[in-house]
Amino acid sequence: MRKLLFSILAFAVSFSLQAASERPNVLFIAVDDLKPVLGCYGNPIVKTPNMDRLAARGVLFERAYVNQAVCSPSRNTLMLGLRPQTLGIYDLPTHFRDVYPDAVTMSQTFMKNGYRAEGIGKIYHAGKGNHNDELSWSVPHWTPKSDTYSNPANAAPSKGKKGAPTEAEDVPDITYQDAKTAEEAINRLKKAKQDPAQPFLLMVGFSKPHLPFVAPKKYWDLYKSSDFTLPDRRTAPDGAPSYAPTSSKEVMGYVGVPQELPLPDELGLKLIHGYYAAVSYTDAQIGKVLDALDAEGLSKNTIIVLWGDHGWHLGDHGMWCKHTNYEQATRIPLLFAGPGVAVDKKSQSLAETVDIYPTLMQMTGQQIPSGLEGMSLVPVLADPSKPTKDHVLSVYPRSKRIGRAVRTERYRLVEWKVPGEAPETAELELYDYEADPQETKNLASEKTEVVKELRAMLAKYPEAKPQVPSPAPQEASTKKKKKKSEDDGE
Ligand SMILES: [Ca+2]
Structure with a gap:
């Protein structure tokens, strides 16, 4: 409660300072x-x-x-x-x-x-x-x-x-x-x-x-x-x-x-x-x-x-x-x-x-x-x-799989999975930027403890939403465009 009150006060002070100046x-x-x-x-x-x-x-x-x-x-x-x-x-x-x-x-x-x-x-x-x-x-x-x-x-x-x-x-x-x-x-x-x-x-x-x-x-x-x-x-x-x-x-x-x-x-x-x-x-x-x-x-x-x-x-x-x-x-x-x-x-x-x-x-x-x-x-x-x-996220889709990546100061883990399917169906990538800054080797099968830790970070987020259907007027050409957009788009 004290913490909350402090936050509210801090906000009120900063806002009034802001309002007072240009x-x-x-x-x-x-x-x-x-x-x-x-x-x-x-x-x-x-x-x-x-x-x-x-x-x-x-x-x-x-x-x-x-x-x-x-x-x-x-x-x-x-x-x-x-x-x-x-x-x-x-x-x-x-x-x-x-x-x-x-x-x-x-x-x-x-x-x-x-x-x-x-x-x-x-x-x-x-x-x-x-x-x-x-x-x-x-x-x-x-x-x-x-x-x-x-x-x-x-x-x-x-x-x-x-x-x-x-x-x-x-x-x-x-x-x-x-x-x-x-x-x-x-x-x-x-x-x-x-x-x-x-x-x-x-x-x-x-x-x-x-x-x-x-x-x-x-x-x-x-x-x-x-x-x-x-x-x-x-x-x-x-x-x-x-x-x-x-x-x-x-x-x-x-x-x-x-x-x-x-x-x-x-x-x-x-x-x-x-x-x-x-x-x-x-x-x-x-x-x-x-x-x-x-x-x-x-x-x-x-x-x-x-x-x-x-x-x-x-x-x-x-x-x-x-x-x-x-x-x-x-x-x-x-x-x-x-x-x-x-x-x-x-x-x-x-x-x-x-x-x-x-x-x-x-x-x-x-x-x-x-x-x-x-x-x-x-x-x-x-x-x-x-x-x-302690981490940031990026994402990229490939076919039906969506690759969700978590990047920490040292590592990147990518979990490639079809949304809705079980976690064990995922394919994984792990890179260690301290030992391997050029990403030459996927270490997912070697560093299983790190994989576990990084997947736990990902698991705190909701499952990735599948691609929403493109709007109706574009429907006729959607299939072709979607395929193109994965690695061909601007
Ligand atoms: Ca761009």
Whole structure:
């Protein structure tokens, strides 16, 4: 009882302090398919001066993970504060609003509490079956208009097909959509400056380094092809279930990419170079937005978040793209800066996408809605040495099985099971990152005590919901789309 009373008092005090001062704005930067290939994460090759200077202004999470390594479910988790296995949406075609018409998104909560919420660029899943959600924004969502390629020779040969996997033309930044998104973000910040009475949540979504790796030549020229090598481990982990790796079908959809693995070394190295070039291009656009925030005098009272929607297999295990429960697909960059955040610190505490919604609620003095599945990271933002939780979760479906993964500081266990079937029918993977950071060997049959401990953690959560049926209008094509979405989707 005393504890409860103390919590209520602590909340009342923090809320009144918040109300007494100006409520902070939030600039949320979402980057599509960005793994922690960043200078501030210790990568010695990549050139990311702008994300690095953002990290120097705040707290960087070394152990941040996404809840499912593919666009739409990951973004649902961000905006709804619920895990994919709770929503039962693992695929790309299913729009959360069709299944949960009364869902209240993070930005809706901001609006309810007096904020203006604006979304530009890729926040929800884009492309075919665009998932924008008009209820989420105070003004209509804005999408940049731009051709994917500057050189028509690289374009898709026909509608519904993909073009070249890379492009390195000598063109200005504004040729591609992310520079347009940055330009629009700067316009929005200028307008926000004119209306200081209403705090804002501005969500800015950049679409690179998602495939195809198109970036102006000057960003390719930041690197020499000799800077890159292929990963040491280019086969699946020993003893992994045959279905656990991604088939890398997404990259195989681009012109000239062979239809089977392994990809030729020369192509693999070019893809890595292209990924780095696209990261540097996006970094430059982020820099323009950060400069505008400073120039408008908004930095002091604006919380900045940088988030990658999932990681990427850049040839490790012979895999390309995302769509797995492994480390390279699930580990993400996560940075916070601004009021209430320690400066130039790195935290080793575990964090996951589902934590962002409650964190931003608390940082802005809003009550955390009941039922959210994450925890507020506010204590660790103030003191990065504070612990958060002893595990995070990710999930990925394969055929009828759903792989639920639990990642602790040292281990990852994946339990592959058909929902509703008995626990002993599960196939298991266990990796020990202290002894085997490259995930070369499934240790599930050797370390049975660790398996037992980690399965007990998973058993505290409800069974994963099977994929909900896609909405009726799409029924005819659902079967094909669902199959595609497992390891081919955007
Ligand atoms: Ca993505």
